[in-house]
Amino acid sequence: xxxxxxxxxxxxxxxxxxxxxxxxxxxxxxxxxxxxxxxxxxxxxxxxxxxxxxxxxxxxxxxxxxxxxxxxxxxxxxxxxxxxxxxxxxxxxxxxxxxxxxxxxxxxxxxxxxxxxxxxxxxxxxxxxxxxxxxxxxxxxxxxxxxxxxxxxxxxxxxxxxxxxxxxxxxxxxxxxxxxxxxxxxxxxxxxxxxxxxxxxxxxxxxxxxxxxxxxxxxxxxxxxxxxxxxxxxxxxxxxxxxxxxxxxxxxxxxxxxxxxxxxxxxxxxxxxxxxxxxxxxxxxxxxxxxxxxxxxxxxxxxxxxxxxxxxxxxxxxxxxxxxxxxxxxxxxxxxxxxxxxxxxxxxxxxxxxxxxxxxxxxxxxxxxxxxxxxxxxxxxxxxxxxxxxxxxxx
Numbered sequence: 448x449x450x451x452x453x454x455x456x457x458x459x460x461x462x463x464x465x466x467x468x469x470x471x472x473x474x475x476x477x478x479x480x481x482x483x484x485x486x487x488x489x490x491x492x493x494x495x496x497x498x499x500x501x502x503x504x505x506x507x508x509x510x511x512x513x514x515x516x517x518x519x520x521x522x523x524x525x526x527x528x529x530x531x532x533x534x535x536x537x538x539x540x541x542x543x544x545x546x547x548x549x550x551x552x553x554x555x556x557x558x559x560x561x562x563x564x565x566x567x568x569x570x571x572x573x574x575x576x577x578x579x580x581x582x583x584x585x586x587x588x589x590x591x592x593x594x595x596x597x598x599x600x601x602x603x604x605x606x607x608x609x610x611x612x613x614x615x616x617x618x619x620x621x622x623x624x625x626x627x628x629x630x631x632x633x634x635x636x637x638x639x640x641x642x643x644x645x646x647x648x649x650x651x652x653x654x655x656x657x658x659x660x661x662x663x664x665x666x667x668x669x670x671x672x673x674x675x676x677x678x679x680x681x682x683x684x685x686x687x688x689x690x691x692x693x694x695x696x697x698x699x700x701x702x703x704x705x706x707x708x709x710x711x712x713x714x715x716x717x718x719x720x721x722x723x724x725x726x727x728x729x730x731x732x733x734x735x736x737x738x739x740x741x742x743x744x745x746x747x748x749x750x751x752x753x754x755x756x757x758x759x760x761x762x763x764x765x766x767x768x769x770x771x772x773x774x775x776x777x778x779x780x781x782x783x784x785x786x787x788x789x790x791x792x793x794x795x796x797x798x799x800x801x802x803x804x805x806x807x808x809x810x811x812x813x814x815x816x817x818x819x820x821x822x823x824x825x826x827x828x829x830x831x832x833x834x835x836x837x838x839x840x841x842x
Contacts, residue, residue: 483520487512487537497521500551503528503562503587503615508536511601517547522561523554528615530562530622532587533600535569535629543605545638545830552609558667559645562622563611566600569593570631572653573676575702581675583628583652586616591628592675596655598631605638605832612645612667621646624666630656632679641666642835647698648687651677659683662833664840665690667726669698670717674740676701678708685712686825688842689719689753694732695770696751699742705779711745716824718842719753719766731764733757735796736788739772739803743785750824754796765797769816772803787815792822 479496487506492513500522506512512533514520522529531551533539543549553560565585572592574581580592608624615622624641625648632655640662641648648663653675659682663670670687672695687696696717701708717735725731735751738744754766769788771777780786793799800809800816827833833840 478518493518499523500529500531501526503530503532506533506537506539508534511538511540513540514549516543516549516605519550519552521552521554524560524613528562528613529553530615531564533564533566534589535567535591538599538601539564539566539603540601541603541606543832545605545828545832548605548607548832550607550609556610558610558643559612559621560610561613562615563608563624563626563644564603564606565622565626565628566630566634567591567628568598568600568630568634568654569595570598570629570654570656571596571676572629573702573704573706574653577704585622585626586614588616589628591652593629596631597633598629598654599633600630602635603637603639604635607640607642607832607835608644609642609835610644611641621668623647623650623672624663625649626652627654627656628652630654632656638832640664640833640840642840647672651679653677655679657681658685660827661685662827662840663687667692669695671696672698673710674700674702676704676706676708677710679710682710682712683714684825684827685715686827686841687717688840689723691723692726693719693723694726695737696735696754697737699736699738699744700740701742703740705741706743707785709743709745709785713747714823714825715746715748716750717752721753723753724757728759731757731759733764733766734770734801735766735768737770737772738776738780738786741776741779743780745787746791747789748822748824749788749791750822751791751796752794756797765801767798767801768793768796769800770803771801771807771809774807777802777807777809781809781811784812784815786811789814789817790819790822791817792820792824793818
């Protein structure tokens with residue numbers, strides 16, 4: 448009996464101890480409140496909290512800006528231009544988690560309300576005319592380009608940008624959810640979401656950085672876009688869903704420079720919802736992947752769905768899984784075996800492969816374009832990072 452009482456007492460102590468520990472570990476953390484504005488010139492950290500982004504915030508060369516997991520950063524378009532800009536030499540460290548992403552949003556929740564996240568580096572580019580540097584098209588008119596392939600602009604993990612796409616400064620160009628100007632391979636881009644923007648979800652202007660585990664949902668122009676000789680080699684799990692408005696699933700160009708940059712991708716899903724229309728009436732762009740101006744790439748395990756016929760002004764436009772827009776790209780990139788798409792599953796789409804005009808006949812060399820009805824495309828785990836107002840973005 449004494450042994451039994453002793454055992455019960457020990458067990459009671461153990462259970463009491465566990466309960467106390469759990470209570471201590473689950474103590475709610477009060478979110479901080481504050482404003483992020485002006486130039487970031489030194490190492491600056493923001494703890495978990497709810498912050499207001501006011502104006503064009505620039506992380507200057509030599510500075511690092513860190514924002515803790517679970518934070519929400521909100522801007523308001525009535526205050527004018529808002530954007531988070533990382534200049535070459537600066538770093539942005541935002542490492543959320545699947546259950547505690549970092550969210551950038553705007554008060555009105557209207558697409559095109561702010562400038563999104565813009566990052567600059569000095570990795571290699573090849574711009575129109577063959578040059579190695581250029582001026583940004585974001586309205587800020589900053590230089591980009593260089594020779595530092597391993598440029599490190601920081602780490603973005605589990606970050607969501609909502610309602611971006613506003614024209615900045617000179618008002619001549621729209622902006623994307625995420626814009627990467629000559630960003631290098633030392634930068635980490637993982638589990639990023641661009642939601643309901645008025646231009647592209649993600650755009651790369653040259654550089655060597657890769658993007659893994661990405662969602663582009665409901666963006667008005669292209670889900671993914673690149674130019675200026677972007678050459679990321681380790682891209683995987685790209686998921687795009689075009690809803691109300693949308694042009695290409697992926698727009699690919701190399702600024703009219705014949706090249707061997709050949710960015711590489713595995714596990715890509717491109718979907719277009721029924722009733723989705725081009726961004727601008729009269730400018731019909733309804734294809735899943737468009738190659739133009741010497742663009743190329745290597746894609747494996749791709750799912751394409753929903754790029755069917757679109758009728759405007761009494762004319763029926765046939766969507767294509769793969770569109771080769773111009774004759775030069777067809778000659779140098781297709782015939783030159785610099786475009787490769789293997790394991791492609793195509794459903795609810797009018798054409799597999801098409802040229803941009805009736806004079807362009809596209810014939811991939813053997814093994815450079817293959818289909819597979821069992822392709823699976825992007826493989827992403829749902830969670831708070833991929834859920835907006837109760838909507839799971841992975842449809």
